[in-house]
Amino acid sequence: MKFKPELISFNVCPFVQRSVITLLEKKVDFKLTYVDLGNPPAWFLEISPLGKVPILKVDDAVLFESAVINEYLDEVNPPALHPADALKHAQNRAWIEFGSEMIMTHYNMTIASDSNSFEKVKNQLERQFERLEKELGEGPYFNGKNFSLVDAAFAPLFMRIDLLEDQYPLNLYQTNSRVAQWARALEKLKSVKDSVTSDFRDVYSRFVKTLDSYYSTQINVTSA
Ligand SMILES: N[C@@H](CCC(=O)N[C@@H](CS)C(=O)NCC(=O)O)C(=O)O
Known part of the structure; x- marks a missing residue:
């Protein structure tokens, strides 16, 4: 390079x-x-x-x-954050793709125009949380003790959910304790904290406000 x-x-x-x-x-x-x-x-x-x-x-x-x-x-840039074993490697890739689907479901929920369509997409997100819960082991990370690319793929989703949870509780973690533990482990990481600017809560809530959706009407713009 x-x-x-x-x-x-x-x-x-x-x-x-x-x-x-x-x-x-x-x-x-x-x-x-x-x-x-x-x-x-x-x-x-x-x-x-x-x-x-x-x-x-x-x-x-x-x-x-x-x-x-x-x-x-x-x-x-070694050491690798992706498992070397071919099967594990492929499974991790697949779960990264699942994470992309969840990011899109979450986004679709934030842009849903009315409460009915919002609830419908939220329900889809709940099913995805439940499926994820089944996949997780003891943690704290997706593959166990070591951080991997799957963790990098899901941290932005959990951050967005957490940032506005106090304003509009989605309660996605309550019945999914392993996902909750995983999200808590990720939010503590320096790499995750430093991956956004310190005013990100403000920036993100302002962005949500521009969406002109059911969810956006539930969110106030507040500085952290
Ligand atoms: N599958 C893509 C998704 C990237 C994506 O959807 N990026 C959005 C912003 S978060 C974008 O650039 N959207 C512009 C557009 O769709 O025109 C990836 O993982 O990189």
């Missing part, structure tokens, strides 16, 4: 945050460049095949998709 890798970000994107956590865990020096997805610059649309963040620029090469970016970062 000739230059610092450059991560192209949108300030509230959970998928970008997965890569920031991985870069911080790996202690890789990187440059963070923000784009406004509401008004994306031409240079960004030029390099991002799906018009999405994150994008990781490595010298002249461009990587997209958070799971792929994180696997690349893991491979070039």
Whole structure:
């Protein structure tokens, strides 16, 4: 690598945050460049095949998709955060994909226009929490004692749920104690804390307020 890798970000994107956590865990020096997805610059649309963040620029090469970016970062910056065993490796990848689905369900819940559609999507998220609960062992992390890429993939989801829980309780952890324990372990990590700016609660609640949805009407913008 000739230059610092450059991560192209949108300030509230959970998928970008997965890569920031991985870069911080790996202690890789990187440059963070923000784009406004509401008004994306031409240079960004030029390099991002799906018009999405994150994008990781490595010298002249461009990587997209958070799971792929994180696997690349893991491979070039040992020690590995992904299990070496092929079956475990594949299972971890699959659960990262499950995490992406959960992030999208959570997002769909935040944009649902009325209380009926909100409850419907919240119910879907509850089923996903229950399925996740069944998958977890003693913890504290997904694979046990050691942090892995699956942990980096889920931490942004738990953070978003936790940030606004005092304003509108979703109560997703109450009957899912292993997920609750996992989320608590992740929020304590320096890499997770440092993966967002110190005013993130404010930034995120402001973003939610712009969504013009049922959930947004339940949220007040308050500084931490
Ligand atoms: N599967 C992608 C999802 C990335 C994604 O959905 N990013 C959102 C922001 S959080 C985005 O760039 N959306 C812009 C768009 O869809 O036009 C990943 O894991 O990187």
